Every structure is written in C-alpha cells, then in structure tokens.
Amino acid sequence: MVERDEAELLFISTYDRRVKRFAATESVLRLIPLLDGENTVAELVESLCDESEELVGEVCGALLTLREERLLSKVAIPGGERPNRGLTDAQIGRYDRQIGLFQEFCDSELVDYDEGLAAQERLASATVLVCGVGGLGSVVASSLAAAGVGTLILCDDDVIEESNLNRQLMYSVDDVGRSKADVLAERLAGVNPQACLVPERRRIGQAYDIADLVEKSDLVIGCADEPSVTVMAEITTTACWPDTPHIIGGSYSYHVGILGLLVIPGVTACWHCLLATVAGDHGRDRTEPFLRKNRHTGILGAQSGVIGNLIAWEAIRFIIGMATALSNRWVELDYGPVSFSERVISRRPDCDRCGGG
Numbered sequence: 476m477v478e479r480d481e482a483e484l485l486f487i488s489t490y491d492r493r494v495k496r497f498a499a500t501e502s503v504l505r506l507i508p509l510l511d512g513e514n515t516v517a518e519l520v521e522s523l524c525d526e527s528e529e530l531v532g533e534v535c536g537a538l539l540t541l542r543e544e545r546l547l548s549k550v551a552i553p554g555g556e557r558p559n560r561g562l563t564d565a566q567i568g569r570y571d572r573q574i575g576l577f578q579e580f581c582d583s584e585l586v587d588y589d590e591g592l593a594a595q596e597r598l599a600s601a602t603v604l605v606c607g608v609g610g611l612g613s614v615v616a617s618s619l620a621a622a623g624v625g626t627l628i629l630c631d632d633d634v635i636e637e638s639n640l641n642r643q644l645m646y647s648v649d650d651v652g653r654s655k656a657d658v659l660a661e662r663l664a665g666v667n668p669q670a671c672l673v674p675e676r677r678r679i680g681q682a683y684d685i686a687d688l689v690e691k692s693d694l695v696i697g698c699a700d701e702p703s704v705t706v707m708a709e710i711t712t713t714a715c716w717p718d719t720p721h722i723i724g725g726s727y728s729y730h731v732g733i734l735g736l737l738v739i740p741g742v743t744a745c746w747h748c749l750l751a752t753v754a755g756d757h758g759r760d761r762t763e764p765f766l767r768k769n770r771h772t773g774i775l776g777a778q779s780g781v782i783g784n785l786i787a788w789e790a791i792r793f794i795i796g797m798a799t800a801l802s803n804r805w806v807e808l809d810y811g812p813v814s815f816s817e818r819v820i821s822r823r824p825d826c827d828r829c830g831g832g
C-alpha cells in the first residue's frame with residue numbers, strides 16, 4: 476500500500492506492516508501509479524522518459540531503490556495474463572490468487588526462484604502420503620488438495636463413526652460405517668477435480684505396511700494416533716528412513732496442540748533426537764510406562780483444525796522450497812490462552828538413528 480504525505484510517499488508492507496517513508500519528486504509521483512505489475516522496468520523507463528531525457532537517471536534511481544527494498548515484482552505480467560508453462564489454463568485460473576501470493580514469496584526472496592508459477596508447478600508435481608485421515612489427517616489432506624498438491628495418497632483402515640463428526644468435517648451422517656479413506660477421496664475429488672486422490676484402506680501396524688507408498692512419495696505426513704502418536708511416529712520414521720522427508724509429532728492432547736518435527740533424513744534432527752532430548756530434559760530417560768494416559772477425553776474440531784492446517788502449511792512450505800518452520804523445532808500451542816511455546820531440537824551426534832555420520 477502506498478500513501479502520500481505531501482512530498483513524501485509512505486510504503487506500507489502488506490507482508491510485515493513495516494512503514495517506510497521516501498522523499499518523492501514529480502517524476503516519481505508519476506512513476507508509482509504505473510507500477511501495476513504489467514510493465515517491465517525497461518518499459519517503464521521508456522514510457523516515462525520519452526517526455527524528458529533528463530528523467531532517466533531519476534526514474535532508474537527510484538526503481539533501483541524499490542528493487543533494493545524488495546518492492547518490485549521480479550516478473551511482469553503483460554495484460555494481466557499469466558503464461559501457463561507446465562500448467563493447464565484450468566489450473567492457472569483456479570490458482571491465480573495463490574500464484575500471486577507465491578509471487579510475493581519470490582519477490583521477498585523467501586524462495587530462491589523468480590516466478591510464483593514455479594511454486595504452483597512444484598505443488599502440482601508433488602506426491603504426499605497422509606497416514607491417518609481422522610481429525611488431523613482429514614484437515615491436512617483437505618488443505619493440500621485445495622492448494623493443488625498433484626497426488627495425495629490417503630491411508631487409513633478406519634471407518635467413520637458418529638463420534639468422529641464433531642471434528643472430522645469432511646464426513647457426514649450418511650458416511651457412518653464407510654471407509655474414511657474412500658469417503659475423503661470422493662469429497663476431495665469434488666473440492667479439486669484436478670488432484671489425483673488415491674485411497675488406501677490399510678492398517679498401519681509396522682513400517683513395512685506402508686513401504687511401497689512411502690517409495691512413491693515426496694513427503695510423508697504421520698497423522699494417525701492409534702495405538703498412540705508415539706508408536707505411529709516410530710513407524711512413520713522407520714518407513715521413511717533414510718530417503719524420504721516426513722512430518723511427525725503433529726498431534727493434540729487435552730489442552731495442548733503439538734507441531735513438529737519436519738525431518739529431512741541426514742539433514743535435520745530426527746524423531747529419535749527429539750525423544751532423547753525430551754526424555755533427558757525431564758529426567759525420564761530411565762523410566763518405563765506405569766499407567767496409560769486417560770484417552771476418554773477428546774478434542775473439538777476448532778482445535779484439531781488449527782493444528783491440521785499448520786501442518787498443511789508446513790508441508791506446502793517444504794514442497795515449494797521455502798524455509799521450513801518445524802525442522803529442528805517443536806512447537807506447542809496452549810489452547811487456553813492461545814499461546815505458542817517452542818523448543819529447539821538439535822541433531823544429536825549420539826543419536827541411534829541419525830548420529831555418527
């Protein structure tokens with residue numbers, strides 16, 4: 476946003492709300508309204524400086540300042556029409572607004588390429604395996620399908636129960652007794668007919684059960700919580716090691732939602748680094764289970780939806796090549812005051828999975 480204060484222009488960043496003041500000459504005041512995203516720098520200089528050669532230095536200087544402040548887009552869109560390299564016209568039309576957002580990521584150098592279209596292409600060519608499509612996984616899969624992830628494998632052997640409907644919003648009363656994987660694939664095909672949705676009705680009892688699915692995937696997201704989040708995180712990370720990036724530990728418990736880690740094998744801290752760090756911090760590294768936690772308490776859809784969507788956001792960041800927020804980092808959301816706390820999880824040289832190398 477740009478506001479005028481007599482001879483000064485105020486640039487207000489929609490990205491982080493920073494406000495910067497610039498002194499503006501008459502030529503700059505003529506230049507700014509021409510920055511509509513349709514012209515290249517060369518075209519702007521040409522159209523302004525036809526009238527007076529003396530303006531060339533002034534206009535170029537202003538454009539250079541704007542570029543240094545990351546206020547100029549790296550890509551001009553003549554006539555407002557995006558080229559459709561690699562994507563169909565239908566895809567360009569569907570994702571036009573978010574491609575604009577991805578362009579802002581490019582212009583702000585949050586990714587290392589210049590065109591927002593490239594981010595959408597990365598999503599379109601990605602395959603993501605979602606293990607468990609209940610309260611968390613159905614939210615994750617819905618957001619990824621809507622955003623344009625090309626292939627989603629939905630793995631779950633559960634059937635829909637009436638007690639799921641308070642928080643699993645993709646399912647309805649008529650679906651009770653049907654496979655969650657099948658119903659979600661049907662629903663998401665309605666949300667995004669361009670997505671390839673693969674339902675897999677299988678029980679995940681050990682890493683081997685999903686080995687073939689992991690092999691096809693660029694990213695695996697563990698969202699199952701039976702028999703426990705800890706057991707499923709172990710299975711997910713074992714199935715993914717040593718080649719496939721995965722997100723584990725996204726869960727919720729009573730009043731706290733948990734986010735992270737995103738594990739890139741051999742690069743970031745792994746699930747075992749997290750376990751060892753947490754156990755060591757709490758002095759629990761020599762304890763053993765004594766009493767199971769009370770699992771009768773559930774959660775609201777308003778709560779699980781927050782965690783599910785933040786995991787989907789992390790997955791999108793990873794796929795489009797933006798810095799990830801949950802690598803080497805474990806975040807807890809306290810639903811009481813709605814506040815976040817975080818813990819840095821460093822890769823441990825003594826880790827029995829990723830250490831020693």
Ligand SMILES: [Zn+2]
Nearest residue numbers: 745748826829
């Ligand atoms: Zn490790």
